Amino acid sequence: MTNAAAPRRRGRPSRTQTEAGPATRDRILEAAREEFSERGYDKTSVRGIAKAAGVDSALVHHYFGTKEQVFEAAVEVVVAPALNAPAAVEEGPLDGIGERLTHFFFGIWENPATRTSLLAVLRSAVNNETAAAVFRRLVVAQLLRRIAERIDVPDAELRAELAASQLVGIAMLRYVIKIEPLASADVEQIIRRVAPVVQGHLTAT
């Protein structure tokens, strides 16, 4: 029965395991994150994700739907801390919001586990309109809008986006393109320089 369900697979988890529900869903999601990270959106296929997860493609479709939906689910997991972060970033005095946002941002980028996924999101968003739309929907609509609401000034949305652009630009040059000395600079040194800039974008008059 196991072999009938997955005749070409060897050394994979048993059928019982592959259909274990939440565990399988998580494994597909993890495989999706890895595939998107390594290959980018364009080169990743549902079949490749299924293969990496040791399941049938139909199961990927069953749990997530289309490739775009798998991508969105994978991105959601990646940016989940970011989407939960606004609470931590929003709370506390307004004159410390730039530092809290900057600390949070480098926290997730300096962590190798989340960095891989963030790189995948960034790379995919740069190259693919579908992935860019997911980025806009998740990052902008959910994270930046909440920060804009918190600062509550004219041009709040533009301010939040300019603050984000400073952080995204550093991620680009430090983690993606890896220019020196920025790529090897002590992260605390970067935060010291950048937090006031982010704060300025958000609240300077």
Added chain:
Amino acid sequence: MTNAAAPRRRGRPSRTQTEAGPATRDRILEAAREEFSERGYDKTSVRGIAKAAGVDSALVHHYFGTKEQVFEAAVEVVVAPALNAPAAVEEGPLDGIGERLTHFFFGIWENPATRTSLLAVLRSAVNNETAAAVFRRLVVAQLLRRIAERIDVPDAELRAELAASQLVGIAMLRYVIKIEPLASADVEQIIRRVAPVVQGHLTAT
């Protein structure tokens, strides 16, 4: 003779034209820029460039060498204004360098002719290590180093890179991922907000 040299091409320039030296070289370069812009580094082939230019692949190799070298040549043309810009950016008082750099940056990004090529450079650098190396060599080594020398302070290179990261981040969110309201904001409004930030990165104590 024309048909023998390019039997499958119709409505293409004649053989005389295709081998006209500088004009041909420029046409290949233009085709390379368009191919890299549309497809990115990974998906662009020398054959595709040759086809778009209406020449034989051998001619592309003859003028430029490998795909990486065609790419570098195409990028050099794109960033040529940037590589010549430091003179304009460097000249004048140091307390206006941030504004000059910011004006220069948005000048080339707001111009549709150069924007397409810049998008190609950015997209390619994000996805391909070879393209990233070209980016580092041209943009960082030539442009940022000169700005760092001009400001001549401790951490000058890191400062120049943080200033660049602010600009690159806006390019990412405004022109690549196109988040709103940043994507539609008046460029002069953006420059007013960003020039002081760039200046601060470069010279603030």
